[in-house]
Amino acid sequence: MIACILVPGFELQAALRSRPRLGLRPAALAPEPGTEPLLGPVTAAAEAAGVRPGMRLGEALALCPSIALVERDPHGVEEEWEGILKRLEDSGFAIESVEPGCLYFDTRGVERLYGGVKPALKRALASVGASWNASAGAADRRFAALAAAAIARPDQAVVVDDGRSKEFLAPLPLSLLPLEQPRREELGHLGVKKIGQLAGLPGSAVAERLGPDGRRAWSLARNEDTADAGLNDIQPGFNDTRVTARPPATDLAEWLEFPEAVANELTLRRALTALLDRILARPERGGREIRKVALSARLVGGGSWRRTATLREPSAERGVLRAALGPKLAELPAPVLSLGIELLTLAEAEGRQLALVRPEGEELETRLRDGLRQVRARAGAGAVATVVEVAPWSRIPEQRALLVPRD
Amino acid sequence: MLARLNEPQPALVEERFDGSPDRVNRQPVAAIREEWRVLDRWWTEEPISRRYFEVVLESGQNVVVFRDQEQGGWFSQRGA
Numbered sequence: 001m002i003a004c005i006l007v008p009g010f011e012l013q014a015a016l017r018s019r020p021r022l023g024l025r026p027a028a029l030a031p032e033p034g035t036e037p038l039l040g041p042v043t044a045a046a047e048a049a050g051v052r053p054g055m056r057l058g059e060a061l062a063l064c065p066s067i068a069l070v071e072r073d074p075h076g077v078e079e080e081w082e083g084i085l086k087r088l089e090d091s092g093f094a095i096e097s098v099e100p101g102c103l104y105f106d107t108r109g110v111e112r113l114y115g116g117v118k119p120a121l122k123r124a125l126a127s128v129g130a131s132w133n134a135s136a137g138a139a140d141r142r143f144a145a146l147a148a149a150a151i152a153r154p155d156q157a158v159v160v161d162d163g164r165s166k167e168f169l170a171p172l173p174l175s176l177l178p179l180e181q182p183r184r185e186e187l188g189h190l191g192v193k194k195i196g197q198l199a200g201l202p203g204s205a206v207a208e209r210l211g212p213d214g215r216r217a218w219s220l221a222r223n224e225d226t227a228d229a230g231l232n233d234i235q236p237g238f239n240d241t242r243v244t245a246r247p248p249a250t251d252l253a254e255w256l257e258f259p260e261a262v263a264n265e266l267t268l269r270r271a272l273t274a275l276l277d278r279i280l281a282r283p284e285r286g287g288r289e290i291r292k293v294a295l296s297a298r299l300v301g302g303g304s305w306r307r308t309a310t311l312r313e314p315s316a317e318r319g320v321l322r323a324a325l326g327p328k329l330a331e332l333p334a335p336v337l338s339l340g341i342e343l344l345t346l347a348e349a350e351g352r353q354l355a356l357v358r359p360e361g362e363e364l365e366t367r368l369r370d371g372l373r374q375v376r377a378r379a380g381a382g383a384v385a386t387v388v389e390v391a392p393w394s395r396i397p398e399q400r401a402l403l404v405p406r407d
Numbered sequence: 408m409l410a411r412l413n414e415p416q417p418a419l420v421e422e423r424f425d426g427s428p429d430r431v432n433r434q435p436v437a438a439i440r441e442e443w444r445v446l447d448r449w450w451t452e453e454p455i456s457r458r459y460f461e462v463v464l465e466s467g468q469n470v471v472v473f474r475d476q477e478q479g480g481w482f483s484q485r486g487a
Binding site: 202203204205207208211212214215387395396398399400401 | 410413414417445447479486487
């Protein structure tokens with residue numbers, strides 16, 4: 001079975017960790033700088049005042065003038081989420097993190113360890129921690145598991161028996177489906193308000209009216225494989241019944257605290273160089289090159305900032321890393337109190353000999369494998385596939401070749 | 408998991424009176440380059456009957472679309 005753990009409004013909850021009192025007042029996560037002024041998740045008190053996530057800031061202020069806007073804290077969110085993932089991994093769960101606040105794991109590996117699906121989910125919720133108000137769900141497919149977790153109360157687990165997912169999904173509201181608001185409203189005007197009503201419509205009519213997203217939502221509503229709807233072009237490697245556990249985290253980070261807030265780019269660039277020197281000298285790296293790296297900063301007046309960079313080729317050269325991360329410093333929205341660097345993914349090889357002759361054989365294979373790992377690090381597991389011709393003579397284009405994942 | 412290459416993707420197509428496409432994904436069709444039919448698997452319970460059009464949109468983009476004559480609905484497809 002596939003299990004899903006959901007922490008509602010995780011970004012807001014993480015940002016409120018340092019200001020717990022705000023959690024009891026009407027508060028909402030501030031809009032992202034430079035984007036539409038739409039609110040993020042909101043507290044229960046704000047919801048009681050009529051404020052909804054995704055509402056325009058002006059409308060929310062008109063409804064609830066006392067609402068407090070909580071600054072986004074992407075570094076805090078990553079840190080808290082990583083802590084939850086590590087606690088779950090320590091308890092034996094091989095997890096796939098979708099985004100902060102949502103993760104999946106396969107229960108097959110832990111059912112016997114904890115004596116069944118429900119005890120395993122309870123254990124997972126205990127590992128997450130009661131203070132996060134997390135909920136859990138398990139079903140035969142991802143979407144049904146997500147829906148089960150979405151309707152479960154905080155610290156509760158809902159398990160959908162095998163083969164009963166379609167009946168389970170039928171009475172649930174359309175809001176659980178990944179559909180754009182206008183599409184959902186369009187369906188509402190047609191009298192389609194429940195997942196079961198959408199599932200009862202003919203697939204071709206849904207596709208014609210709502211496009212590929214609608215067709216995918218229809219497949220999810222019917223608890224069917226979304227790959228059948230031809231969605232692999234949109235989401236390569238997406239599989240409803242499989243979880244790809246993340247590789248072990250490297251946990252290598254260095255921070256530099258400034259005596260006072262710094263906004264000068266030259267100083268920040270020097271700080272970056274110092275950080276690179278320190279992290280490249282860490283013995284835990286074991287001489288391995290860096291593939292993916294994150295740069296974080298704590299901002300003056302609260303909040304944080306974070307950017308990640310995937311290198312075109314793994315490298316442990318200070319100049320290459322500085323060139324990749326340096327321009328990101330110009331995107332800092334405010335003076336910083338501290339700057340940090342984190343190595344997210346390391347390459348396997350220790351150093352590389354430059355070629356005098358054109359590489360071939362084993363060397364070429366090694367490079368190809370490394371390149372594929374690079375693509376996976378950037379685009380996610382299942383993103384690399386081989387085209388295998390099965391019926392090249394067929395008059396039906398989709399029957400000529402298959403995409404075989406190279407995981 | 409295995410997936411098929413060049414699966415048909417649902418397309419928004421407005422038809423002319425003769426059944427040929429007039430607009431594809433809200434873009435006007437500038438010219439129809441070719442038209443053909445594919446009839447296959449008529450001996451099975453899932454026969455295939457498609458009317459294909461290779462069209463040039465006003466943006467200059469070349470697209471292949473077909474109407475599924477069995478189940479209805481328009482689809483775009485690469486590799487056709």
